[in-house]
Amino acid sequence: MVFQYPMITVQACLDGLLLGILFALIAYGMALQWGVMNIINIAQGDLVILGGYIAYFMYLYGIHPAWGVIVSPIIMYFIGVGIYKLVINKVVDRDLFISILATFGISILFMQLMNFAFGADVVLANSGYGTTMLFDNNVTLPNSKIFSAFISIVFAICLVIYMKKSKLGRAIRATAQNARAAKILGVDTEKVYAATFGINAALCGVAGALISITFTIHPYMGLPYTIRSFMIVIVAGLGNLPGVAMSGMGLGVFEEFADYILGTEFRIGSVFLLLVLILVYRRFKLSRKREYLK
Amino acid sequence: MNKNAIIYGVILVFGLVAPFVFPAFKVQLSILCVLIILATTWNIQGGEMGYNTFGNILFYGLGMYLCASVQVGMFFPLAEWTESGGEKTFVHTPTQFFQGMAAGLVVAAVVPTLIAGIIGYAILGLRGHYFAICTLGLGVAAGEISGGIEIIGAGQGFTTPPFPNVGGLEARGEFFYFLSFGALVLTFLAVRAIYSTRFKLILNAIRDNEDKAEAMGIETMKYKIIGWMVSAFFCGLAGGIMGGLVGYIDSTDVAFDGREMGVFMVLMAILGGKGTLWGPVIGATVFHIFKEGFWTFFLGWQYVALGVLIVVIVIYFPEGIMGWLREKYPERFGEVVDEADRKAQVELK
Numbered sequence: 001m002v003f004q005y006p007m008i009t010v011q012a013c014l015d016g017l018l019l020g021i022l023f024a025l026i027a028y029g030m031a032l033q034w035g036v037m038n039i040i041n042i043a044q045g046d047l048v049i050l051g052g053y054i055a056y057f058m059y060l061y062g063i064h065p066a067w068g069v070i071v072s073p074i075i076m077y078f079i080g081v082g083i084y085k086l087v088i089n090k091v092v093d094r095d096l097f098i099s100i101l102a103t104f105g106i107s108i109l110f111m112q113l114m115n116f117a118f119g120a121d122v123v124l125a126n127s128g129y130g131t132t133m134l135f136d137n138n139v140t141l142p143n144s145k146i147f148s149a150f151i152s153i154v155f156a157i158c159l160v161i162y163m164k165k166s167k168l169g170r171a172i173r174a175t176a177q178n179a180r181a182a183k184i185l186g187v188d189t190e191k192v193y194a195a196t197f198g199i200n201a202a203l204c205g206v207a208g209a210l211i212s213i214t215f216t217i218h219p220y221m222g223l224p225y226t227i228r229s230f231m232i233v234i235v236a237g238l239g240n241l242p243g244v245a246m247s248g249m250g251l252g253v254f255e256e257f258a259d260y261i262l263g264t265e266f267r268i269g270s271v272f273l274l275l276v277l278i279l280v281y282r283r284f285k286l287s288r289k290r291e292y293l294k
Numbered sequence: 295m296n297k298n299a300i301i302y303g304v305i306l307v308f309g310l311v312a313p314f315v316f317p318a319f320k321v322q323l324s325i326l327c328v329l330i331i332l333a334t335t336w337n338i339q340g341g342e343m344g345y346n347t348f349g350n351i352l353f354y355g356l357g358m359y360l361c362a363s364v365q366v367g368m369f370f371p372l373a374e375w376t377e378s379g380g381e382k383t384f385v386h387t388p389t390q391f392f393q394g395m396a397a398g399l400v401v402a403a404v405v406p407t408l409i410a411g412i413i414g415y416a417i418l419g420l421r422g423h424y425f426a427i428c429t430l431g432l433g434v435a436a437g438e439i440s441g442g443i444e445i446i447g448a449g450q451g452f453t454t455p456p457f458p459n460v461g462g463l464e465a466r467g468e469f470f471y472f473l474s475f476g477a478l479v480l481t482f483l484a485v486r487a488i489y490s491t492r493f494k495l496i497l498n499a500i501r502d503n504e505d506k507a508e509a510m511g512i513e514t515m516k517y518k519i520i521g522w523m524v525s526a527f528f529c530g531l532a533g534g535i536m537g538g539l540v541g542y543i544d545s546t547d548v549a550f551d552g553r554e555m556g557v558f559m560v561l562m563a564i565l566g567g568k569g570t571l572w573g574p575v576i577g578a579t580v581f582h583i584f585k586e587g588f589w590t591f592f593l594g595w596q597y598v599a600l601g602v603l604i605v606v607i608v609i610y611f612p613e614g615i616m617g618w619l620r621e622k623y624p625e626r627f628g629e630v631v632d633e634a635d636r637k638a639q640v641e642l643k
Contacts, residue, residue, distance in 0.1 A: 090609045091608070097346040101604060101608045102608045105600075105608065109597070116595075116598075263442070269435050273431075280416045283416070
């Protein structure tokens with residue numbers, strides 16, 4: 001099918017690339033907090049969905065949902081800091097599994113609260129951007145997807161510059177390298193952790209607002225986003241930003257093809273299976289390396 | 295030893311008499327038995343081996359589907375059964391039902407064991423959070439994929455064969471209660487036997503320092519896989535029983551329900567105390583009572599309560615009930631305590 005209908009291939013590739021940029025944005029947030037706090041946040045996807053609902057609510061009240069890109073991260077930043085103060089700071093230096101389980105609890109909590117607050121319907125904030133037709137109308141490309149990819153790139157670049165230049169960015173990077181040394185040199189690591197979690201939540205907010213414009217959101221759709229970002233981070237490696245972007249786009253393309261070839265009902269399943277396969281591959285690669293070292 | 299025998303005897307007698315004393319709670323007691331099995335087997339990984347898995351739900355769900363499929367497939371075409379949904383086009387005779395159930399439970403226990411062996415070889419080399427996330431992915435993937443397979447009912451679910459009309463109204467509850475209680479006794483005895491051997495020490499060595507254990511000449515991989523296979527065996531069995539008890543299997547809400555059962559088993563073991571024999575049993579009992587209370591009084595808010603519960607247990611009681619008891623009464627656990635040392639510690643606190 002892929003070769004018989006080249007237009008579908010082009011369509012899937014384009015869709016996948018634009019989708020993948022969004023995934024990369026979420027994964028960047030995950031890589032940030034993983035690197036700095038050594039925490040894997042299972043609630044990442046639920047933060048994304050929550051950000052999406054903020055944009056959706058603006059749409060319901062007659063404000064153009066694209067403004068959600070500005071409003072949502074601001075609200076999400078404070079929610080992120082709140083979560084940090086309430087839960088995460090108690091699990092930061094504990095066993096990793098404790099933090100996974102605690103964030104799993106947060107994830108279930110958010111999922112259900114969103115279900116109560118917003119209802120279990122699949123919703124979408126209509127941006128009214130129209131579509132672009134390419135190749136004799138064979139390939140449809142919603143303008144909202146192009147918009148969302150553009151905005152994600154802008155945000156990612158801004159964040160990279162911020163991390164490089166600003167004082168807080170330098171403190172965050174120092175804490176990621178060595179928390180104890182940073183503490184000795186006068187960095188308030190507690191504050192850095194809170195800010196990191198807040199920035200991560202804000203990134204999720206941006207991504208969520210974009211997802212609510214481009215795709216659909218639903219209270220229970222969070223976990224796949226967590227898994228996707230986890231997968232992107234382990235494929236790219238921590239602190240490898242071009243790698244995150246590349247593997248994000250790769251995942252997007254993979255997903256679109258899985259959608260076309262296997263059918264939509266296996267889309268999420270194939271993502272999770274891919275995760276397992278990547279981890280298994282990684283294990284065998286590492287074990288070979290270990291044997292070599294022997 | 296003598297004291298232990300009395301305790302076991304009392305529990306056994308209580309277990310045998312319970313369905314007749316509390317006839318209204320038969321289903322709840324059966325579910326409790328299944329929960330205890332799941333918590334106890336999770337404890338082999340999470341508590342003794344230090345491999346925190348979210349993936350035991352995979353074997354539970356597999357067992358559920360396998361048992362029901364075998365029970366139906368032995369006598370009727372499986373595809374037509376699922377096609378007909380809940381309608382009684384085909385009816386099992388009592389003999390067929392029990393034969394099918396027996397064969398189904400054997401398959402439900404054996405196949406997940408083999409699968410655990412294969413998957414375990416592939417993923418038990420992962421450490422820490424990679425393993426946790428990988429098993430989480432496995433559980434969800436199984437749910438999503440089984441939700442797309444037509445022959446086992448896909449999205450619309452699978453109705454397990456109804457209990458045949460023998461022995462009056464109470465027979466169904468009693469049958470499933472004794473089945474799950476029997477499985478529980480079997481599990482407990484097996485796990486207790488395992489914990490008294492060198493195997494448990496090896497698992498503990500893996501938990502405490504895997505590299506060192508390997509350096510001491512222990513083939514850690516082999517023992518990890520065997521440990522997981524033991525878990526999978528009993529999880530599959532519990533799943534098969536639970537499938538028959540619930541009467542309806544859905545891919546994401548009943549069988550591979552990572553959001554409920556998958557977390558419950560972890561939570562129960564942690565609540566009771568990881569790495570102890572009795573911890574999961576106590577944890578499961580307490581958790582089940584609490585849960586039923588929550589589910590009744592906070593109907594609709596149960597997942598909110600669950601989320602809060604997870605966070606609170608994980609942050610404030612990571613040692614569990616047994617851990618707390620151990621700190622309070624170390625003498626009961628056979629630890630020799632230096633009084634002066636203990637007083638000094640209390641003062642320090």
